[in-house]
Amino acid sequence: MSIDKIWVLAEVADGKPITASLELISHAKSLAGTVEAVAYGEETAAIAGTLGEYGATTVHDVGDLGGSLPGAPVAGAIAAAIVAGNGPDAILFPATYDGRDIAGRLSAKIDRPVLTNVVGLVAGDGGLSTQHAIFGGAQIATARFVGDGPGLFVIRAKSFPAETSGGGPAEVVAAAATESGPTNGAKIVASHVEERTGPKLDEASVVVSGGRGLGEKENYALIEELASLLQGAAGASRAIVDAGWVPYSHQVGQTGKTVKPTVYMACGISGATQHLVGMKNSKNIVAINKDQDAPIFSVADLGIVGDVHKVLPKLIEALKARG
Amino acid sequence: MNVVVCVKQIPDPAAPPSLDPGTNNLIRAGKLILDDSDAYGVEMALQLVDKAGEGEVTLVSMTPNGETSGLRTALAMGAAKAILISDDSLAGTDALGTAKVLAAAIKRAEPDLILAATESTDGYTGTTPVQIAEILGLPSVTFAKKVEIDGGSLKVERQTEAGYDEVESPLPALVTVTAGVVEPRYPSFKGIMAAKSKPVETLTIADLGIDAGQVGATGARQEITDVSASEERASGEIVVDEGDAHERVIQFLEQLKVL
Numbered sequence: 313m314s315i316d317k318i319w320v321l322a323e324v325a326d327g328k329p330i331t332a333s334l335e336l337i338s339h340a341k342s343l344a345g346t347v348e349a350v351a352y353g354e355e356t357a358a359i360a361g362t363l364g365e366y367g368a369t370t371v372h373d374v375g376d377l378g379g380s381l382p383g384a385p386v387a388g389a390i391a392a393a394i395v396a397g398n399g400p401d402a403i404l405f406p407a408t409y410d411g412r413d414i415a416g417r418l419s420a421k422i423d424r425p426v427l428t429n430v431v432g433l434v435a436g437d438g439g440l441s442t443q444h445a446i447f448g449g450a451q452i453a454t455a456r457f458v459g460d461g462p463g464l465f466v467i468r469a470k471s472f473p474a475e476t477s478g479g480g481p482a483e484v485v486a487a488a489a490t491e492s493g494p495t496n497g498a499k500i501v502a503s504h505v506e507e508r509t510g511p512k513l514d515e516a517s518v519v520v521s522g523g524r525g526l527g528e529k530e531n532y533a534l535i536e537e538l539a540s541l542l543q544g545a546a547g548a549s550r551a552i553v554d555a556g557w558v559p560y561s562h563q564v565g566q567t568g569k570t571v572k573p574t575v576y577m578a579c580g581i582s583g584a585t586q587h588l589v590g591m592k593n594s595k596n597i598v599a600i601n602k603d604q605d606a607p608i609f610s611v612a613d614l615g616i617v618g619d620v621h622k623v624l625p626k627l628i629e630a631l632k633a634r635g
Numbered sequence: 636m637n638v639v640v641c642v643k644q645i646p647d648p649a650a651p652p653s654l655d656p657g658t659n660n661l662i663r664a665g666k667l668i669l670d671d672s673d674a675y676g677v678e679m680a681l682q683l684v685d686k687a688g689e690g691e692v693t694l695v696s697m698t699p700n701g702e703t704s705g706l707r708t709a710l711a712m713g714a715a716k717a718i719l720i721s722d723d724s725l726a727g728t729d730a731l732g733t734a735k736v737l738a739a740a741i742k743r744a745e746p747d748l749i750l751a752a753t754e755s756t757d758g759y760t761g762t763t764p765v766q767i768a769e770i771l772g773l774p775s776v777t778f779a780k781k782v783e784i785d786g787g788s789l790k791v792e793r794q795t796e797a798g799y800d801e802v803e804s805p806l807p808a809l810v811t812v813t814a815g816v817v818e819p820r821y822p823s824f825k826g827i828m829a830a831k832s833k834p835v836e837t838l839t840i841a842d843l844g845i846d847a848g849q850v851g852a853t854g855a856r857q858e859i860t861d862v863s864a865s866e867e868r869a870s871g872e873i874v875v876d877e878g879d880a881h882e883r884v885i886q887f888l889e890q891l892k893v894l
Contacts, residue, residue, distance in 0.1 A: 325796060381793075381802065383765060383775065409778050409795060416765030425731045425857050428760045441860065447652055453659070454861040466762070497774035498791075498804035506798035518893055542893060554671070554814040560780065560794055567754055567814075575893050586648075586756075592868060596891055598884060604873070611868045614887045618876025627881040634894070 315344045315435055317400040319390070321411055322349040322363055322371065329359050331515070332406035332469040334366045339472035340404060341367035343435045348400065349482060352377055352386050357484055364482040366474065372487035383413030384496040385489040390414075391421040392490045394462060402440055402463040404433075415466045417495070427455055428466040429566075439463065449589045469514060470572050470593070506561070511545050513562065517574045518544030519594070521564055522552060523587075525580020525601060525620055529557040534624045535579060541631040547571065547591075549581045565590035580620040583608025600624070636687030636784065638680040639746040640714065641737055641764065642673040642696045644705030645757040652757070658852065659859035660727050661757060667698070669705035672752035674712070674819035675812050680750050681713045682817060683784055691715035693744045697736050699726040703835055710830035711822030717835045718744065724840060727852030730758075734766030736850060739843040742771065748789065749809040753778055768809040775809040776802050780816055 318340040322333045333349075340347040349363045352374035363371050374389045393399050403418070405411040407428065419426040432443030432452075440463055444453045457463045513519065520542065522535035532552070539546040547569075548562040564571055565587040576594035581587060583599070583606055591597070592611050599612035602619045609615040616623060644667035646652065653662050680692040694709050694717035701721040710717060718740050725736070741749055749768075754761035768775035780799060781792035789804045794813060822830070840850060848854055874883050888894045 381774075381776065383777075384769075387769075409793075412761055413765050413775070413777055416762035417769045419731055419762060420734060420766040420769035423731070425729045425855070426760075426762050427857055428730075428762060445865065446862075449865055451862055452865045453859050454863075455857055455859045457857050459856040494772055494805075495769060495774055497808065498776050498802050500800045501803050502801040503795070504798045504800070542888070550814070556815040556818065560778075560813045560815065561796075566759055567756075575888065575891060596887075598887065600880075600884075604875075609873065610870050612873075613871035614884065615871065615873040616876055616880045616884065617873060618880050622878075623876055623881055623884075626878075627884055630881055630885055631894075 315401045315440060317346040317348065318344040319348050319350050319372070319400040319403045320368065321403070321405045321414060322351040322359065322368070323406060323408055323410060324351065324353050324355055324359060327355055327358060329362050330406065330408070331474055332408065334362070334474040335470070335472045336404040336406060336467060337363065337366040337368050338475045338477070339433065341477060343433065343440065344401070348372060350374065350386070350390060350487065352382055360484050361481040364479045365476045367477045367479055368482045369479065371482040371484050373484050374487050374489050377489070379499045379501070380496050381413065381498045381500065382410045383417045384492040386414045387417035387421055388490045388492045389487045390418055393487060394422055399462055402465065405464070405466045407466050407468045412466055415464050419464055422461065424461040424464055425457065426464040426466060427457070430465050430467040431471045433465060433467065445589050447585055449592055450585070469570050510540060510543060513545040513547055513564070514569045514571055516545035518542040519547050519564070519571050519573045520544055520577045520579065521547035521549065521581060522579050523549035523581030524551040525582070526552070527621065531621070532557055534628065537628055538577070538624060541628065544573070549584070549587050578608050579624060581608055582606045583611065636684050636690035636748070637693065637744065637746045638684055638690065639693050639695050639741050639744050639749045640673065640676045640680045640709070641749065641751040641767070642677065642694050642705065642709055643670045643755045644668065644696060644698055644702055645670045645755060648756050654862060658727060659862060663700070667702045667705050669708040670752065670756050672754070672756055672814055673709070675814055675816050676750040676752055677709045677712050677714060678817045678819040679782055679812055683748070683782065687784065690747070693718065693746070695737055695740050695744065697721070697725060697733065699723055701837065706835060707830045708822060710833045711826040712820055713826060716833055719835055719837050720840065720843065721837050722839045724847040724851045727855055728850045729855040729857055730760040730763045731766055732850040732854045734763045734770055736840060736843065736845060737763070738767045738770040739845060740838065741767065747806045748784070749807070751809065751811050753811045753813055764809055764811045773807055773809055774804045776804055777811040779810050779812045782810055782812065
């Protein structure tokens with residue numbers, strides 16, 4: 313199957329398309345002649361310029377969802393276009409909360425499987441091939457779809473660079489959501505923004521993460537203080553998120569966020585494959601762990617074999633002393 | 636209040652995983668255990684049924700080999716019964732095929748609420764629960780960090796990039812819960828003993844009216860074409876802390892112009 317047209321889900325946050333969507337539009341442009349976006353919400357017209365700059369010529373606007381969670385109505389609108397014969401050869405979704413929901417709903421609606429956790433996407437004979445980091449990134453699996461129908465891909469953030477290609481604003485066309493009945497029953501009644509000081513975890517140039525080696529929940533304050541002194545973001549291993557020490561939004565790893573900061577500091581994190589896959593592409597990695605055999609040292613540029621309870625307070629004091 | 640919890644029995648994540656060189660399927664030989672991620676859904680279901688004062692928790696799971704040891708763990712926590720779809724033809728089933736099989740089994744239990752983890756620890760595709768909801772024609776709320784049932788309706792705090800949303804939905808509905816949302820109980824000795832005699836209904840895909848061509852490797856419409864080692868990252872300098880290692884860290888950060 314030749315790849316002529318690719319659609320990309322353009323999610324919006326703070327009035328702008330999210331970086332993960334722009335990465336996909338920009339990469340799709342290297343794979344297909346026509347790249348179009350699918351967007352929803354009230355702000356589609358306002359983002360058409362940015363989407364065009366990165367390579368989308370058209371944006372299919374599902375419009376305001378009236379408080380519905382996006383999964384059912386957006387999947388419904390895309391499925392309607394496919395059934396009408398106007399669909400693309402492939403649809404790329406960022407691996408976000410809503411991106412995954414829409415891809416899953418659409419997959420069941422059109423009876424096509426979905427490939428998730430994609431970190432590479434290349435065109436070959438017979439269509440697109442995907443790459444997946446498996447076993448903590450130690451191996452790369454290559455996969456592809458067989459059979460007819462559009463390929464659905466959920467792609468991890470930071471798999472491709474986001475590059476502008478100087479296109480004019482994308483043309484906005486309406487893609488009305490179809491009646492999705494009971495599947496559309498879940499409504500957002502209120503949104504809460506959690507106070508965040510400093511940069512976002514997946515955009516910060518410094519990330520300081522803590523793990524089980526911190527010993528107890530209260531010691532996560534050391535991670536937050538160090539992150540703040542370095543104008544960075546505080547992350548966490550799955551172990552301490554599962555233990556309820558910190559919210560899921562801080563989790564770095566296979567089931568959490570992918571980060572690629574200038575410096576990643578892993579404190580009291582052993583380096584389970586689950587964690588490595590989310591941070592091993594950081595430009596520089598510092599690891600502090602008392603177990604010298606911890607797998608985290610195999611990816612560290614600077615490994616400190618020591619007790620986080622001793623090293624972190626001294627590091628914090630020294631940074632404070634510098635002012 | 637009847638709650639179905641989708642649970643997965645997986646190879647012990649502590650043991651090194653490997654792929655079958657012939658099929659590129661994850662090798663699932665040996666003892667399977669309850670996926671840790673599913674313990675949160677089981678605990679949440681038990682608490683919701685407790686609070687409602689009536690109803691029960693039913694587990695739904697599928698496996699190619701009749702394995703029940705992971706299910707027994709969840710039964711020992713307090714689930715009343717389990718439905719296990721066990722069929723040789725299920726080996727190599729993709730996520731959509733899995734969703735079709737689980738949806739057919741869940742339907743038999745007529746639940747008010749279906750709970751699942753956001754994703755499994757071994758395959759982590761993360762789409763199966765929403766695919767199940769779509770097949771059953773139900774609303775879904777993913778990434779729940781708090782779940783309450785108020786009369787006939789569901790109230791969920793759903794994780795978002797910026798914080799969380801309060802979401803309301805009529806029942807029946809499907810919810811995926813994030814890890815850490817509740818503290819899973821440890822099975823008591825009494826629970827473990829009781830679990831041995833709790834009913835596990837074992838079904839084949841034919842019992843569910845599903846054609847073998849839709850599942851397994853034959854039904855999967857995706858294939859792995861290659862598996863190769865990725866480029867290894869060279870390990871760097873190791874410093875054993877003798878009270879001054881923080882100075883080396885600062886020097887390193889200075890070199891990178893982070894300080």
